[in-house]
Amino acid sequence: MSARTRAGAGRAHGVAMPSRRRDEFDPTPWPVALLCGTAGGFAALASFPPYGQWMLLPVSLALLTAALLTRSTWVALLGSLAWGAAFFIPLTAWANIYAGTMPWIALGLFEALYILLFGLLARTVLHRRGLCPSTAVVISALWVGVETLRSHAPWGGLPWGSTAFALAESPLLNLGPWIGMAGLAFVVAFLGQMLLYGVLSLLGRRRRGLTGFAGVWALALAVAAILATMVVPHPVNRAPADRPSLTVAGIQGSMDPIDPVTMAMPDDVFPHHLDVTRSTIEDAAADGQDLDLIVWPEDSTGYDPRQDPWMAQQISDAAADANAPVLIGTQSAVGETQRLNESVLYAADGSTPYTYAKRHPVPFGEFVPMRDVFRAVTDKVDLITRDMIPGEEVGVMDMDAIGEGDAKVGVLICFEVAYDNLVDDVVEDGAELIVVQSNNALFGDSHEAIQQLAEAKVMAVVSGRSVVHVSTVGHSAIFTPEGRQLAYVDHWDQGAVLADVPLRTGITPAVAGGPWIAVGISALGVLGLLGALGTRHRALAPPTRGRARPRPRNSPTKSPEK
Structure with a gap:
């Protein structure tokens, strides 16, 4: 008897039967979620120089999303933080040379907080919208929004480790002059979602949409998209005729x-x-x-x-x-x-x-914001005896x-x-x-x-x-x-x-679009998040934590005599 038939029979007899119709995917167990977060961060690290395994970057984002598919919000946040720490702390190891161990670790953890923010936003969308193409678009746009925020705030931000910088040897870079840094981040994040959806379908963890071997289509789409970028032409970019x-x-x-x-x-x-x-x-x-x-x-x-x-x-x-x-x-x-x-x-x-x-001095490297406050954390701030001020032209x-x-x-x-x-x-x-x-x-x-x-x-x-x-x-x-x-x-x-x-002398579409590319994609993510918050549907029911399930109003208190 199928689960749907059993549930119908149970309702007919007035007996509450467990149903998982609301769950669009099986939740990730908490140990696996933390492992996915940590492994995803290290995979992201391996995609950057000197390792240069750029193809691992979509995989790392797929693992990050997998860490969010858990019933517990706290586990999802810990998985996100683990991803950020595993990526940013070793990526910024160069800061240890002039700043010392504690400031270096603090920098890595501070950058990891942006991944925690992304995890909170993305999990909200996942649990309310389920696993579908529109969810993939919204999550990818949220990734761009958080990365843009990290690159420009606070104190001018730090774009080190931005998605596009892992693509120096990737055919995806051919899209760069067309869609800019933000567009490249969106494409990589979307490829990561497609990889996740395909793998979940093949493993039987998806319950709606593409299931089973139908999930191969999602994987094929991701691979085909990467191969297609190999033939993307560079925009027409004029050279001065008299001095090329x-x-x-x-x-x-x-x-x-x-x-x-x-x-x-x-x-x-x-x-x-x-x-x-x-x-x-x-x-x-x-x-x-x-x-x-x-x-x-x-x-x-x-x-x-x-x-x-x-x-x-x-x-x-x-x-x-x-x-x-x-x-x-x-x-x-x-x-x-x-x-x-x-x-x-x-x-x-x-x-x-x-x-x-120089118009953009590096905070804590060339100037110390809130010097008196951070001096209480480390005396290394006094190595910078003169704060660098920005130029204006x-x-x-x-x-x-x-x-x-x-x-x-x-x-x-x-x-x-x-x-x-x-x-x-x-x-x-x-x-x-x-x-x-x-x-x-x-x-x-x-x-x-x-x-x-x-x-x-x-x-x-x-x-x-x-x-x-x-x-x-x-x-x-x-x-x-x-x-x-x-x-x-x-x-x-x-x-x-x-x-x-x-x-x-020509202007690429990426330069012509300027900051509006990032603003537009980020706005798409915010609108998708607001839309998710406005829906009552949940793709994954919250945990019961062992509480007794409410008894149906008309159910008998004891079995009837035969």
Whole structure:
């Protein structure tokens, strides 16, 4: 006798029969839910550099959703927190080098709270709407909303570990210039939901919709979607007819490791970059190449050359020898307690016709918000003796205005390359290529440098601009707007990335959409959540916790005599 027949017979005799019609899926037992959360976080970690197993990212999000399919809200939240901790704590291990163990763990757990927020919202939708395509859309949109919030709040946010940055070697990146960072996050999250639905169907844990072997369709859809992205064309992106490229040399001088106690730049940083610059100029001349721009990394002088005539003269001499300006990275004091992180362009005559100040200092890395409060947690905040203040102007260097050709070069410093709004700003202000100056020596042998390089490649494709990423100690590389690598110098090596870098003037749909792509997708998630809250249907009944089931009103208190 089927469950439905037994339930009907029971009702006919006035006897309460257990029914699971309201349950659209079998709940995940709590040990399995916690295991899914933890395993999902580690799978997400493996999808990022240096591991690069991007295909595990949809799997990790499927495991996160599986951890939410439990009757207990607390178990679902613990599973979400386990996912976040397993992902963010090892991902940000580089913070331990300069901040110490406790601040590093605190950073990882703080980022994990955003996953807990996502888990709470997604579980609400799952338990009220059930497992269906519209639920998958809403949950994917909520993932975008929470990731957008994490990337911009508080104190400017931290987009490290954003979904799209795992896709540097994935065919999914071909969608980047069309749908942007938020669109890529939505696609990956939706693929994760499809994988989960397919697996649950094959395992017999779904009770409505696609069940049994019909769940193969969901898995096939996910695989087919990934394969289809391999042939997605890049948007038409115009190159200036009279100057299709700019010959750029990025100098990686390397240096001795930074003392983690004093955090002072080694004395050899300036001479190393000067030596590599001179040898690069000689090599370019021998090959018949005319340099248009030489780029040094962030903090590559160790001291502000505008305060040292000898250093300034050395840089100007190099510019004269190359017949090309040199863009260096340095810092300048502002008053007694503040500073600016700056890019300064040196011309052959010793003048500095262009200066850019970093617009987005990193909280706790370059400035300490609420210093007195956080000093009670750790005295490491006092390692930052001067808080970095943000610059006010978008970094676009007009080479024509300074008498060095007519190209427009966008300038970003270090972590700024991870913020899509800052990249969009320089493109919308006319940048035809982007240079990124970074000082990864602060993070030693950690994975921070290779993770940031992946961010540079992703942003090159999304923005439709070549990116020249130059670091003091590596990794340094040049990427075309299609993501092709033109030059590369490995970590801790001395050398230069030199290439005729393609220029572009067109605007990709991702840049044209700007923040509205993320806003629109996030709004879809919020509307879906509100719709779920307004329904009385539940896909999974709450736990009874052993309470006696209410007796039907007309049921007998004892069995009738035969």
